[in-house]
Amino acid sequence: MxxxxxxxxxxxxxxxxxxxxxxxxxxxxxxxxxxxxxxxxxxxxxxxxxxxxxxxxxAGFVARSSAADGPACFEKRLPNGVHLVVYADASLPLACVDVWVRAGSVFEKPGEEGAAHFLEHMLFKGTPANPRGRLDERIENLGATLNASTSRDWAHFHTTVAPQHLSVAIDLLADALQNPLFEEEEMDRERRVILSEIAGRRSDPTQFLDDELGPRLYGSHPYGRPIYASAEAVSRIGPPVLRAFHNRNYVGGAMTVIVVGGVQPQQTLSVLERAFASVPEGAVPDWPExxxxxxxxxxxxxxxxxxxxxxxxxxxxxxxxxxxxxxxxxxxxxxxxxxxxxxxxxxxxxxxxxxxxxxxxxxxxxxxxxxxxxxxxxxxxxxxxxxxxxxxxxxxxxxxxxxxxxxxxxxxxxxxxxxxxxxxxxxxxxxxxxxxxxxxxxxxxxxxxxxxxxxxxxxxxxxxxxxxxxxxxxxxxxx
The missing domain is CATH 3.30.830.10 (Metalloenzyme, LuxS/M16 peptidase-like)
Incomplete structure (x- = not known):
């Protein structure tokens, strides 16, 4: 499930x-x-x-998607490969925009260990149009927060707002994912946060055991690596590493943008297309063996x-x-x-x-x-x-x-x-x-x-x- x-x-x-x-x-x-x-x-x-x-x-979970007055799902593929999905459900009082990218830790190259998770920390830290702090301020003015998570297969970024604020939220999230600033000062601040997270995992028996199990179960396969990576690997990551990982993985064919809520489907698809049409097409990285x-x-x-x-x-x-x-x-x-x-x-x-x-x-x-x-x-x-x-x-x-x-x-x-x-x-x-x-x-x-x-x-x-x-x-x- x-x-x-x-x-x-x-x-x-x-x-x-x-x-x-x-x-x-x-x-x-x-x-x-x-x-x-x-x-x-x-x-x-x-x-x-x-x-x-x-x-x-x-009685009707699947059938409801085709009911005239029930939820309905609409899809569109942009020329650059971005997959747009709008799930319109008038019974929902709020609207969520959620961007999923096939950019988890399995797509890290040697020397990039920890980059997928580090990048998650940095994508909300400012863009040329919304410098440090401005992005959070604008989202908070909508009564919302930005959230993100990273796994081995994917990273995803999302926020939930009142439907009348959806267009602004989409634009802000699209800007954050396409135009990140990797400022040294901000990276050092987030590096300390990540290193603290790693230390916490090592001191928690359950998380420690999970990390110890991985390489013994998967051998050298990237699924066996901790998503956080090691403290040593994180300490070596600089702006060029994050920029390379972002440029290679945050491409159209690896990205799905979902909107769910009481929204007008065609209007929402138009807003999404305008916001994500500039995502580079790129070559989608292959899954590992x-x-x-x-x-x-x-x-x-x-x-x-x-x-x-x-x-x-x-x-x-x-x-x-x-x-x-x-x-x-x-x-x-x-x-x-x-x-x-x-x-x-x-x-x-x-x-x-x-x-x-x-x-x-x-x-x-x-x-x-x-x-x-x-x-x-x-x-x-x-x-x-x-x-x-x-x-x-x-x-x-x-x-x-x-x-x-x-x-x-x-x-x-x-x-x-x-x-x-x-x-x-x-x-x-x-x-x-x-x-x-x-x-x-x-x-x-x-x-x-x-x-x-x-x-x-x-x-x-x-x-x-x-x-x-x-x-x-x-x-x-x-x-």
Whole structure:
């Protein structure tokens, strides 16, 4: 499903998972029954509404796009390759403009490590027409803020405004992305911010484990590198590096501009065309080669966290959008295994055996094979027991499959979560842009159909294909 970062830094979906995991660990100290939030989670107040939401989705989520008085989606490709998408929905009180660029960290050349994320920090720091501070001031005068995030495959930049301010917001965002100033003083200021972020990741067990897992799971493939890069790499980045990365990657064919809200479609397309017609056409960089899974299991032991707790991350190479049917099936499987305070693994390790304080699962869809990770905090001395139990459960699913009741519960959770993701202009724009970069906006509009079509055999098949013990990588903080 669309799994989109929501704050203004790199890899926020994972970061959000980790912060909630830590939050739940703290809360379990006073709870009789420990409770964990899964990677895909719905607040309790929303969960009570799932039944009604699911009925509404099944009845007409896809059909609504063709209804005369409902949302309608319009697309246009400019001569320079920029892809314009307008999703007009009169029921939405606000309008979001969201620019997605195929310019994540996988497109960094040697010597550019960290440039994709550094560039994200710099694109709102001034242009010749809107010098430092002026861009933020003009956006704030609209009652809005600028937001951005960077992943391995993409970077995206967005703001949400009242519809009457949309034209100004589009012009400001287009200017920021096309005409950045890379001033040394501003770069040094942002470099310090990024270095602080890197230090924070190294001191957080969950983020530290994720960074340690990457190169062991992907080898030399760029998917294995931390998006932030190392402190040494960031310290070497100067204006020429950012300028080269920007010129090479921020080209028309790599860019999709989404507008969602109560807008007039043709008028909005005209505004977008005027604002983005000057984006250089350029040659769109190729995706890297497809990574291969490890050929044998890997287990790495590291020192415990400073507080003495035992942490572990268990990772596999899952599917990418080169095999979309497997992505939909993996989404369902992940929700079978762990979702909020439920799922096979949560029930086994946290509720029944009580050998784990917390468990969470992450699967962020990518263009190429994406990591599937299980992160947990064990009771003292129980890490290896928990690892063995996870592998046993995964093997059982790969051989025997899951029950119809488990499938139904997982699908309800996924469809409900998705419904709430796209109930706002920003959420809908993010979903459309996410899939525009990785495949097609149709996969956003048809996500409900994709999930509904997943069969029990599909779930068994992807478990057997991707979550194999002989292709697993484990990093433990137990010494």
């Amino acid at each position: 669309p799994k989109m970062p929501i704050a203004s830094t790199v890899s926020r979906s994972t970061q959000s998972m980790f912060s909630n995991l830590l939050e739940r660990i703290a809360l379990t100290a006073t709870e009789t029954e420990p409770s964990i939030r899964a990677f895909r989670r719905t607040p309790a107040r929303r969960a009570r509404r799932l039944g009604a939401i699911i009925l509404a989705i099944i 497809k990574p291969s899974p490890p050929d044998k299991p890997v287990v790495v032991d590291l020192p415990r966290a400073p507080d003495g707790s035992e942490w572990m991350i268990l990772g596999f190479l899952g599917p990418g959008m080169d095999v979309p049917a497997d992505v939909w099936a993996m989404d369902v499987l992940i929700s079978v295994l762990v979702r909020q305070s439920a799922g096979k693994l949560h029930d086994a390790l946290v509720t029944q055996n009580k050998t784990a304080k917390a468990i969470d699962v992450s699967f962020l869809t990518q263009k190429l094979p994406a990591r599937v990770t299980f992160t947990l905090v064990s009771e003292p001395g129980k890490t290896e027991e928990n690892r063995a139990e996870i592998l046993r459960q995964l093997d059982a699913v790969g051989r025997e499959g899951v029950t119809e009741a488990e499938m139904e519960a997982a699908k309800r959770f996924l469809l409900g979560t998705y419904a709430f993701e796209v109930e706002t202009a920003g959420g809908q724009a993010g979903s459309l842009g996410f899939y525009a970069v990785l495949s097609s906006i149709r996969d956003s509009l048809d996500y409900t159909s994709h999930i509904s079509a997943v069969a029990r055999e599909d779930v068994r098949r992807v478990a057997a294909r991707y979550l194999r013990p002989d292709r697993s990588v484990t990093v433990r903080m137990t010494q």
